[in-house]
Amino acid sequence: MKRLFLFPILVFLLSTGISFSQEEKSETKWVPREPQKFESVHTGTFNGQKISFKAIVGETFLKNSKGEVTGSMWSTSYLREGVDSSKRPVLFIFNGGPGSASVWLHMGFFGPKVVKTDSEAKTDDGAAPYKFVENNQALLDLTDLVFIDPIGTGFSQVEGVGKTSDFWGLNQDAESIAQFMRLWVTKNGRWQAPKFMAGESFGTTRAAKVAEVLEGGGQSMALNGIILISQALDYAGSSSWADNLTSFFTYLPSQAVTAWYHGKAGQGKTLEVFVQEARDFAYGDYLKSLYLGEKQTPAQKEAIAEKLAYFTGLDKNYILHSDNQILMHRFKKELLREEGKAIGTLDGRYLAEETDKIAEGPVLGDPASYMTGSAYTAVFNDYLMRELKVNLDRPYFTSAEGMGGSWNWKPVPDGAYWEPTYVSTARSLSEAMHRNTKLQVLVANGYYDLITPFFDAEYTFARHDFPQERIQMTYYEAGHMMYNRQEDFDALAIDVRKFLEGMLK
Structure with missing residues (x-):
């Protein structure tokens, strides 16, 4: 899933979706309008509880410091009905890339329904139809779920005076996700609710940076916990290049x-x-x-x-x-x-x-990508139309092609001195954990992940002054998307549930 661009983390997520590129700046004059949304009501049984919930696929307008609209960020929210929402926990979820929509964690693990590919990694996903089943281990009995599609992915795009450069960068991406989270929490009255993030691959790079950004900006928002699936906080350990001894x-x-x-x-x-x-x-x-x-x-x-x-x-x-x-x-x-x-x-x-x-x-x-990617893409597009009642005249892009060459990896503000180095947001997360002494982190590792190796996770979290007592490491006998193996789907579901329950007591 990565990159020219500086390092190899999620090339797969840039190769599994429909091609997509945007102009550097929105070409049409933006006309003020109400954000679009599509709502539907569903029921499901999760952790033995029958639950009614609302699904909202909708857009949120992001704005610059002048109050001008710069982007339309889309998300899919699953909200339990019939409960007091003011202190109802919420889990924000995104994938990696950079340039991936949230479809993989949505359809692969956290969603109320999930796609199933060959658990033993022997058979290609082939052609439609694909297996799509109820996810009885989804977390809707514990927390609401919000799947975020960064600008350039899914239906999200630049709007108004926005430019892709406002979003396509390490710092810019984190700022936009943090802005979305604050807007969502404000709109839904969740400032007193426990808040969690879950990211995969570059999504873990992002999560560490977002945790830092959320502590500033005049609206400090402390997180209760972060779930890092196939972590990529320090790229020296996940960049297999000549002369990189690490x-x-x-x-x-x-x-x-x-x-x-x-x-x-x-x-x-x-x-x-x-x-x-x-x-x-x-x-x-x-x-x-x-x-x-x-x-x-x-x-x-x-x-x-x-x-x-x-x-x-x-x-x-x-x-x-x-x-x-x-x-x-x-x-x-x-x-x-x-x-x-x-x-x-x-x-x-x-x-x-x-x-x-x-x-x-x-x-x-x-092969781990092309033997599974078609199933995810087809199932999600059908799910959007048939069950979530989304009616838009443009496609849902699972990946943002062209983002890699335009991505700004600089960890410092524009104009500040910086010499190129391996990307790392490990220190950002460590410092956030020292400022927020309640913040806990779950790190999920696949033994056969050959892009974000499990030993790199151990090496990363042994350094950077991480508070060891608040880091939990788990291991699974599969790869980057360990949930594609049914035994590990079940094990990860148990581990994530225990992690959340431990903080919600």
Whole structure:
């Protein structure tokens, strides 16, 4: 899901949707109007409770400091009926990219109905019709849900005097999401209600920055909790590039468990035992080797290569020729090269027959993406029309193509001095947690996530002065979208529910 743009986090979300681009500035003169919305009433059984709820797909106008409209941000809200809403909890949810709509978490996990693809990651989603089922584990018994589509995704777009540059940037994006959240809370009378955020991938980058922004702006809004699914707070650990020593360290355990899954390493050992071996080697001999570099003797390098072959299932000579540094795109091709297959990025369990057997890396893209994306897109478009009663004369864009090259990654205000570095919002979240001593964070990790590795989450949260007692780590035997595996959907649902209930007592 990422990027040219500085780092590889959610390329998949930019490749799974309909193409979309906008002009830098709105071309038509904006005529003041009432925001549009589509309402429908539904019932469902969640956590054993039969609940009536209202679904609202609507737009919120964002404005600049002069009060001029700059954008139309759309969201889908699910609001329980028949209860006092003043202190009713609310969970704000968004995906990543940057440039992804909220469809993945909406249709994959948090929504009242969800799409189902092959839990074992063996079968392509094929063509319509797709499986769409009631989500009895949805959280509507505990909290209302608000799915946010950032500007350029879904139905959201620039309006009035707005320009894409007002929204397409690390700081600008966080400001717009924070503005939306304040407007929503004000409109719905929720200032005294517990407030939560959930983000996936770049959505976790965003969540950390939004938590910081919400504490300023003259309307300080403290959050109760944040759910980070496949976290990406410090991109040094999720950017598999040559010369980025951090990434070779953070990706190694993910390579090891993926090799274990495909029967190429660690056979006869449990996943947990092999994971811990990989962690110990990464923090020990491998980390030392990476930083010694050419100060090592040939014998020392060969010893490290032997251990890397043991963990990754790759040929020792191939590893030596790679200078004991295996880039992730090469690993995905090399692991099953003899079988002519490449494995997935978002989920290393997936694999696909390749058309070019000798290419350095996968040539067809990410099978974990193209084997699931059509189902999500088709199901959600049908759901919008048939059940949520949305009637608009323009499409819902699951991703904003063209955003990557226009995205402003600078973490400082325009005009301020800055030297390029890896994107990181880890410190923003850490400082927000120190200012708000009630804020708790759940970090959900997929073992086979080969884009935001679980070991990077451990490495990130061990630094930046995070208050360890308020960080909860959970692990699942799937990938980036761990909820695509039914066992992990169930486990994540239990973990998220416990996390929220613990703060709502």
